[in-house]
Structures are given as structure tokens and as C-alpha cells.
Amino acid sequence: MKVLMFGWEFPPHNSGGLGVACQGLSRALSENGTEIIFVLPKEVTTNEHFKFVFANNVFLDVRTVQSLLTPYATSEQYGSMIQKMQGNIYGASLFEEVMRYAMRAKDIAQKEEFDVIHAHDWLSFPAGVEAKRVSGKPLIVHVHATEFDRGGGNVNEQVYQVEKEGMEKADKVITVSEFTKQLVMEHYGIPESKISVVHNGINPVDYPGRDQDDFGLMKLKQAGYRIVLFLGRLTLQKGPDYFVKAAKKVLEYQPKTMFVIVGSGDMEGKTMQMASELGIAGNMLFVGFMRDEQRSKIYHTADAYVMPSVSEPFGITALESLLHGTPVIMSKQSGASEVVLHALKTNFWDTDEMADQILSVLEYPVMKTEMGKNGEKEAMNCSWDKAAKKLQTVYKSVT
Amino acid sequence: MASVCFYFHVHQPRRVKKYRHFAIGEDSTYFNDESGTSLDNKAIIEKVARKCYIPATSLLLDLLHKHKEFRVSFSFTGILLEQLEEYSPESLEIFQKVMKTGRAEIIAETYYHSLAFLYNKEEFKSQVEMHAKKIYKLFHVKPTVFRNTELIYNDELAAYVEKMGYKGILAEGADHILGWRSPNFLYKAHGTKNLKLLLKNYRLSDDIAFRFGERSWKEWPLTAPKFAQWANAINGNGNVINLFMDYETLGEHQWEDTGIFDFLRELPSELLKHPDNDFVTPSEAIKRYDVAAELSIPNYISWADVERDLSAWLSNPMQHDASNNLYSIYETVMKSKDPAVIENWRRMTTSDHFYYMCTKWFADGDVHKYFNPYDTPYDAFRYFMNALTDLRIRIETPKPEKQHKKRAGKKSSLPV
Incomplete structure (x- = not known):
């Protein structure tokens, strides 16, 4: 079985979960004997293709297409990016760039031999559709998020149309959760029989420093503070405002709590302002975006991790936190809540319940330890290998 | 002779709300x-009454009227009985009718279905006495055979219970205890003068309690003639067949549409077709049969989970x-002399609270999750x-007299 896969940059050059998922899946697929031609957009590129070698001597045949596409790109972000470019080859708008990328993808599809096409998220759906058109091979689109998750109520009609067309023209739609499957059925009119759920996995070897503490936060803990963590993009989708509301309630009962916010995004200013207005800015630490090792330390040192997402197709951070032995409180509006039993779950809007759950973890050390210990075991079981095996059965069903 | 001893455990806890x-x-x-x-x-009692207590007990009553040989025994926890008084007096009345036939027996246990024996013998004794009192008040009988919560048992318990005046005790017929021995005989409890031990035949009991409605089971569907045949096979190499199970098996765990009631309705006449079969209550079994041997069980066993130990509540x-x-x-609870505090504390001793905290989901998982x-x-x-924590605060900071009244007044308007 050979797959033409339209994916995204791997860590450490990625931002967010999409690159992690592409890496985890393609590595596990290769290990399970699936050959992959992995196509990805890259701003600086050579036209030659190269072999990406995974640690265990499994190869990935990588082709890059020079493009400004990045995961989670919005029209506005793209607009400001393209303005800085001079005499360039790129599309004038995000949509032109998506279509230009699709045309380049078509060239690759014409030259290569493969059995099935697999495209990750909407920016690469048109590429997948083009590849299908010229090759006649079956197309699988993989939905890691939809416009309804990202938009937080504001749905960009153009993005929606690209997503819908991709799903309609695909032979199979993969969603990362039951939660997303429901959304795809409801908002995109895709029949249930055409959708398969493949939950994301996590790979412990990607977190080598997961038993190390963060120095600054340790100082706070030694001073008697408990650490409650938010980690994610500060956008409507991730619910940082609900985190702040819950924090306010917790602080009424546990004044020696520090709420640490890791991440950046368009809601950063609003979130800070909210904390000030509620008079709890002194107990809120905004530390900005962080990478691997630093994140690991913060996960490990925190007493509790909260994922209050409004709409979370999966939510890999929940598994990341558990992998560091830190208990998780997460919204029921998430895919991860389908695979994790050893966590506390709440509706994202119920900040009273969220606060009560945070307080429980802080007040009862024995429960905190149990949740962390059992959750860690559970996260270890969420392997990409399982996901890859499920994907292989989907590949078989369409070829 | 093979005497079938039906024993049903009838219990519902008072679950702690989202506090x-x-x-x-x-x-x-x-x-x-x-x-x-x-x-x-309240809603749970009403549901279980509708699905199990009322139809199952009516059926048992019919069977007692129809077959003079039929016998049945129950252990009602005190905390269940007080809930029946509050929420389902109709269920209680039918149970009382069954007891009036004189061919049903009630087994003693702790009022609160607690783990008190493991933690505090004095409290254990109080709860057993409270239970006996409640049983006498509602049914006018005095139990002579004891069973501890969830058939938790060891030699120490047997000796303690004998001192309290009981003649027999029930326990799980766990493989790791019995080895080659059969659960179909009575045994003398080690370290007692003459306390007789009745052991659950877990294979035959679980065929009804757990497997009855399971379509993937190779014996499905289980019919009364088939079950009677299995029981007959014991005739000649055993005295008693102890079928111990949760009463909710009838209609609640095994729903009516599995045919469980029809099965039970036919079972006595099928069993009685064999001239050497009959039915006994635990105290009748004790009177009629001698012990086969002495059995020592130094470590705790129970009827829960595959481990048959304490791990469902304490792992x-x-x-x-x-x-x-x-x-x-x-100590402080008892010293408070505040009946509401003592009652709340005792309600918290119910073993179910600890069962709900069990995290070993993945082996015996489904059962724990279901319950x-x-x-x-x-x-x-x-x-x-x-x-x-709230209860503790109530003891440690006694409210001034005036507020006491206010709280009491407020409480009377709420169901306690």
C-alpha cells in the first residue's frame, strides 16, 4: 500500500497539534509497512525531494512545495504575511494560495505511483481533490478541526465551502473524534456511513524531559502556591475566558493558587484585561508561547491542567499533561474526553463545576496523585500505532 | 438430599449528592x-421497587403459597428498610407478607451495610444490634444467622459473631479457599465452638445473577429444567446448594424481558420433580446438616469481583x-451526642461509597462502571x-442554641 499524503511540517518546526499528528501517524504507518509520499508546503524549499529518516530506520519520502501555507492560517494572517513578500510567486490571498498549492500537488500526483490519497485538514483538501481528479485514486480527507471549532460562532463561508467540497468529493472522511464526527454530520451533511473516527495518539519518546521541574514554578510551590495550568492558543476556541472565570471562583476558597497561562493568540489582551477586572491579575501568570522542553517542565510541575475548550476536535494537550503525570480537568466538548477516563470533565460554560473540580484536585492530594498516576497509564496506551492500524483498515476499504 | 438455599441480598445505599x-x-x-x-x-428506590421489589416479591409469595416445600431468605439492610418506609411502603408490605408465611428467613448484618468490622468493632456491634432492632420492629423476627457486608469474612469475624450469639454465618465459596473441597457442604468455622459456615455456590449463583441474560453464553437460554438438572447432579455429593445473590438480579440486573421471572416461577416445581430435592433457609440447613470439616480462612474474602477480596472497596x-x-x-462523632450528626456519619459508613471510588475498572471494569x-x-x-469535611466542621464548631433551632427548622422542610 502506497499513500500520497498531503500533510504539514513536523516538530520542532510546527505550531500546534497538526504537525504532531502528521508525524505520529506517518511514523506509525511506516512502521506498519505503509509506504508514504509525504507532501508539505514549505516557505523556503528546494525542488528536490529527500528521504526523512525516522529514528528506527523507517523512511518517509518527502516532497516539498514552495508555499506560504501554514496550519491554522487565517485570511488576515496570510494577508499580512504576503504584504512583506516582494516579487513573489505566491497567491495574493489565502484562497489563491490554497488553489496554487493544489495545482502544484496535481503535478506531483501525475508523476507518482500510489494507491490512495490522504489529505490533512482543509488547507490541503483542494490538493487532495486535484490529485484524485488526475489520478482517479480514492481520496481520504482527515478532519482535525472544522471551521465551526476555529470560528467560535463566526464561520468563514469560503473556508466552509472548501471543507464541505473536500468532504463531499472524498471517498472517506476521517474525524479525530466522535465529537467531530457529529459536527461533520450535522453541519456538512456527510452521511455517518462515510465517516470513520480515528482518535489521535501520543508518543512518550517525544517528551524526553517529562520528569523535570520548572525552576520558577517550583519556587512558587515552595512558597506554598498551588499551580493550575492553561496551555493552548489564546483564541475563542480554547476558552481562556472560562479559565479566568473559574480561577476567580477558586481564589475565593484557595487564595494561594497561581494560574499559569502558556500560549499566545488574539485573545491575549482580552484575557489579561478580564483578569484585571476581576481583581485576580496578581494570581495570573502569562508566560507566552513555549516549546517542547520548557512546556514539559511546566506540565510536570503544575498541580492541575485545565482544558476548557469551547469546541475541541481532539485536544492532545490533555494527553500531554497526563503523560507528565499531571491530572486533567477538561471540557466535555472535546475529543480527548472520549479516550480518557481518568480525568474530571465538565461543560465548558459551567465554570462553577470547573472551579469545584480544580479545588478538589488541589484540596485532596491523594486524589491528585491517583488521577495523575492512572491518567499517565491511560495516556501511554493512546498510541499512534493503534491509530495507524485503524487507518490501514480505512485504506483497505477504499482500494 | 440436596437442599436449595435461596438467599437474596436486598440493599440500596443513600448516595452522596454532588456536594x-x-x-x-x-x-x-x-x-x-x-x-x-x-x-x-428516592427515584432509584421507586425504580427498583417497580422493576424488582414488587414484582419479584409478589412472585415469591405466589411460590410460597403454591409449594409448601419452598423456602427463601433475605438480608435487608437497615438503610434500605428506612428508605422503603419513606419511598416505597408498598414494597415493604409485600416483604412483610412473605415473612408472615413463616417459611422465609431474615439474615442479620450491619444496619448500614458497612465495613465497620474492619475499622471499629464497637461500631460494628452497634450497627448489628441496630439492624436486629429494626428487623424485629418491622417483621417481628430475630435473625440467628449472620452475614457480613458483601460476604466479607475471615476467622476473626466468625469468632466475634459467635460470641454475639449467632449460630451460622454465610461466606463466599471462593476457589482459593476451598481448593478441592465443595461449597455444597456445611463447614465449621475455625476458631469457633460450633459456628456453621454456609458457602455460596458461586457457579450456580452467577449462572443466574450474571449470565442469565447473556446471549453469548453457551448455556443461553437458561431454562428451569436445565438448571434443575445441574442441581440434581449435586444430589448424592452435597447437602446444600447455596444460591446467594443480589435481589436486584430479579428484574433489575436481569430485566424482565430476559425471562428471569418465568425462570423463577418454574424453578421450584422443576427442582421438586426430583424426590430428594427440597428447599431450606440457612437456619434450617444448620439444624439439619452436620459439618463436613473445619475451614480456616485467616485472610479476608468477599463475594466481589474476580479477586473475591477487599479490593473493590479498599484497593x-x-x-x-x-x-x-x-x-x-x-469518637468525636459519638461524643457529640447529636443524633443528626451520628446518623449522617453512619450513613457515610455504607460500603457502597467506597466501592464507587474504585479505579480498577479495566479488569472487572464493566461491573464497577455499571454500578x-x-x-x-x-x-x-x-x-x-x-x-x-462539612460533618467534621459541624462537630468541631457547635452552633449557638439559636442557630441550632433555625437549622433544625430549615431541615424539617427538606427530606433528610
Whole structure:
């Protein structure tokens, strides 16, 4: 079985979960004997293709297409990016760039031999559709998020149309959760029989420093503070405002709590302002975006991790936190809540319940330890290998 | 002779409501969920009464009228009986009718279905006495055979119970205890003068309790003639067939549409077709049969999970922490002399609270998940601990007289 896969940059050059998922899946697929031609957009590129070698001597045949596409790109972000470019080859708008990328993808599809096409998220759906058109091979689109998750109520009609067309023209739609499957059925009119759920996995070897503490936060803990963590993009989708509301309630009962916010995004200013207005800015630490090792330390040192997402197709951070032995409180509006039993779950809007759950973890050390210990075991079981095996059965069903 | 001894365990706990941190010090009611969900004790009693207590007991009553040889025995927990008085007097009346036939027996146990024997013998004794009192008040009988919560048993318990005046005791016929020996004989409990041990035949019991409705089971469907045949096979190499199970098996765990009631309706006449078969209550078995040998069980056994040990209630640190915290305030609770505080504390000793905190889901998982009214064991733990913290505050900071009255007044308008 050979797959033409339209994916995204791997860590450490990625931002967010999409690159992690592409890496985890393609590595596990290769290990399970699936050959992959992995196509990805890259701003600086050579036209030659190269072999990406995974640690265990499994190869990935990588082709890059020079493009400004990045995961989670919005029209506005793209607009400001393209303005800085001079005499360039790129599309004038995000949509032109998506279509230009699709045309380049078509060239690759014409030259290569493969059995099935697999495209990750909407920016690469048109590429997948083009590849299908010229090759006649079956197309699988993989939905890691939809416009309804990202938009937080504001749905960009153009993005929606690209997503819908991709799903309609695909032979199979993969969603990362039951939660997303429901959304795809409801908002995109895709029949249930055409959708398969493949939950994301996590790979412990990607977190080598997961038993190390963060120095600054340790100082706070030694001073008697408990650490409650938010980690994610500060956008409507991730619910940082609900985190702040819950924090306010917790602080009424546990004044020696520090709420640490890791991440950046368009809601950063609003979130800070909210904390000030509620008079709890002194107990809120905004530390900005962080990478691997630093994140690991913060996960490990925190007493509790909260994922209050409004709409979370999966939510890999929940598994990341558990992998560091830190208990998780997460919204029921998430895919991860389908695979994790050893966590506390709440509706994202119920900040009273969220606060009560945070307080429980802080007040009862024995429960905190149990949740962390059992959750860690559970996260270890969420392997990409399982996901890859499920994907292989989907590949078989369409070829 | 093979005598069939039916024994049904009839119990419902008072589940702790979603008692939040914010309620500590403000709300002294812990068991009054009224949401209609899995924590609403009244709604649960009403549901179980409709599906099990009323139809199953009516059927047993019919069978007692129809077959003079038929016998049945029950262990009603005190905490169930008081809930029946409150929420389903109709169920209680039918149970009373069954007892009036004189061919049904009630087994003694702790009023609160607690683990008190493991933590505090004095409290254990009080709860057994409370139970006996309640049974006498409602049924005018005095139990002579004992069973501990969830058939938790060891030699020490046997000796203690004999001193309290009981003639027999029930336990699980666990393989690791019996080895080659059969559960179909009576045994003498080690370290006692003459306390007779009745052991559950877990294969035949679980065929009814767990496997009856399971279509993937190779013996499905289980019919009364088939079951009678299995029982007949014991004739000649055993005296008693102890069929011990949760009463909710009838209609609640095994729904009516599995045919469980039809099975039970036919079973006595099928069993009685064999001239050497009959029925006994535990005390009749004790009178009629001698012991086959002495059995020593130094370590605790129970009828729960594949392990048949204490791990369903006491295997993770949360369960230990919660029980230790609970029993650590025993003295102060009793010294408070506040009946409401003592009653609340005792209701918290019910073993089910600790069962709900169990995290070993993945081996015996399904059963625990099925019986857990909380989303997670962590929820079970935190609501319990929050309520216990409130109870502690109530003892440690006695309210001035005036506020006492106010609180009492407020409470009377709420179901306790």
C-alpha cells in the first residue's frame, strides 16, 4: 500500500497539534509497512525531494512545495504575511494560495505511483481533490478541526465551502473524534456511513524531559502556591475566558493558587484585561508561547491542567499533561474526553463545576496523585500505532 | 438430599449528592439529590421497587403459597428498610407478607451495610444490634444467622459473631479457599465452638445473577429444567446448594424481558420433580446438616469481583484515605451526642461509597462502571470527602442554641 499524503511540517518546526499528528501517524504507518509520499508546503524549499529518516530506520519520502501555507492560517494572517513578500510567486490571498498549492500537488500526483490519497485538514483538501481528479485514486480527507471549532460562532463561508467540497468529493472522511464526527454530520451533511473516527495518539519518546521541574514554578510551590495550568492558543476556541472565570471562583476558597497561562493568540489582551477586572491579575501568570522542553517542565510541575475548550476536535494537550503525570480537568466538548477516563470533565460554560473540580484536585492530594498516576497509564496506551492500524483498515476499504 | 438455599441480598445505599466545596459549612444535607438522575435515592428506590421489589416479591409469595416445600431468605439492610418506609411502603408490605408465611428467613448484618468490622468493632456491634432492632420492629423476627457486608469474612469475624450469639454465618465459596473441597457442604468455622459456615455456590449463583441474560453464553437460554438438572447432579455429593445473590438480579440486573421471572416461577416445581430435592433457609440447613470439616480462612474474602477480596472497596489510596478519615472521627462523632450528626456519619459508613471510588475498572471494569452512579471514581471521592469535611466542621464548631433551632427548622422542610 502506497499513500500520497498531503500533510504539514513536523516538530520542532510546527505550531500546534497538526504537525504532531502528521508525524505520529506517518511514523506509525511506516512502521506498519505503509509506504508514504509525504507532501508539505514549505516557505523556503528546494525542488528536490529527500528521504526523512525516522529514528528506527523507517523512511518517509518527502516532497516539498514552495508555499506560504501554514496550519491554522487565517485570511488576515496570510494577508499580512504576503504584504512583506516582494516579487513573489505566491497567491495574493489565502484562497489563491490554497488553489496554487493544489495545482502544484496535481503535478506531483501525475508523476507518482500510489494507491490512495490522504489529505490533512482543509488547507490541503483542494490538493487532495486535484490529485484524485488526475489520478482517479480514492481520496481520504482527515478532519482535525472544522471551521465551526476555529470560528467560535463566526464561520468563514469560503473556508466552509472548501471543507464541505473536500468532504463531499472524498471517498472517506476521517474525524479525530466522535465529537467531530457529529459536527461533520450535522453541519456538512456527510452521511455517518462515510465517516470513520480515528482518535489521535501520543508518543512518550517525544517528551524526553517529562520528569523535570520548572525552576520558577517550583519556587512558587515552595512558597506554598498551588499551580493550575492553561496551555493552548489564546483564541475563542480554547476558552481562556472560562479559565479566568473559574480561577476567580477558586481564589475565593484557595487564595494561594497561581494560574499559569502558556500560549499566545488574539485573545491575549482580552484575557489579561478580564483578569484585571476581576481583581485576580496578581494570581495570573502569562508566560507566552513555549516549546517542547520548557512546556514539559511546566506540565510536570503544575498541580492541575485545565482544558476548557469551547469546541475541541481532539485536544492532545490533555494527553500531554497526563503523560507528565499531571491530572486533567477538561471540557466535555472535546475529543480527548472520549479516550480518557481518568480525568474530571465538565461543560465548558459551567465554570462553577470547573472551579469545584480544580479545588478538589488541589484540596485532596491523594486524589491528585491517583488521577495523575492512572491518567499517565491511560495516556501511554493512546498510541499512534493503534491509530495507524485503524487507518490501514480505512485504506483497505477504499482500494 | 440436596437442599436449595435461596438467599437474596436486598440493599440500596443513600448516595452522596454532588456536594461541592462551596457547600461546606453551608449545607448539612448530603443524601438529598432530587435531580431524578443516578444520585436521586428516592427515584432509584421507586425504580427498583417497580422493576424488582414488587414484582419479584409478589412472585415469591405466589411460590410460597403454591409449594409448601419452598423456602427463601433475605438480608435487608437497615438503610434500605428506612428508605422503603419513606419511598416505597408498598414494597415493604409485600416483604412483610412473605415473612408472615413463616417459611422465609431474615439474615442479620450491619444496619448500614458497612465495613465497620474492619475499622471499629464497637461500631460494628452497634450497627448489628441496630439492624436486629429494626428487623424485629418491622417483621417481628430475630435473625440467628449472620452475614457480613458483601460476604466479607475471615476467622476473626466468625469468632466475634459467635460470641454475639449467632449460630451460622454465610461466606463466599471462593476457589482459593476451598481448593478441592465443595461449597455444597456445611463447614465449621475455625476458631469457633460450633459456628456453621454456609458457602455460596458461586457457579450456580452467577449462572443466574450474571449470565442469565447473556446471549453469548453457551448455556443461553437458561431454562428451569436445565438448571434443575445441574442441581440434581449435586444430589448424592452435597447437602446444600447455596444460591446467594443480589435481589436486584430479579428484574433489575436481569430485566424482565430476559425471562428471569418465568425462570423463577418454574424453578421450584422443576427442582421438586426430583424426590430428594427440597428447599431450606440457612437456619434450617444448620439444624439439619452436620459439618463436613473445619475451614480456616485467616485472610479476608468477599463475594466481589474476580479477586473475591477487599479490593473493590479498599484497593486504592483514595479509598483508604476516605475510610481512615471517616473512622478517625468516630469518637468525636459519638461524643457529640447529636443524633443528626451520628446518623449522617453512619450513613457515610455504607460500603457502597467506597466501592464507587474504585479505579480498577479495566479488569472487572464493566461491573464497577455499571454500578457506579458517578461519572468517575474521583467524583465519588470528592463529594464524599467534601461532605465529610462539612460533618467534621459541624462537630468541631457547635452552633449557638439559636442557630441550632433555625437549622433544625430549615431541615424539617427538606427530606433528610
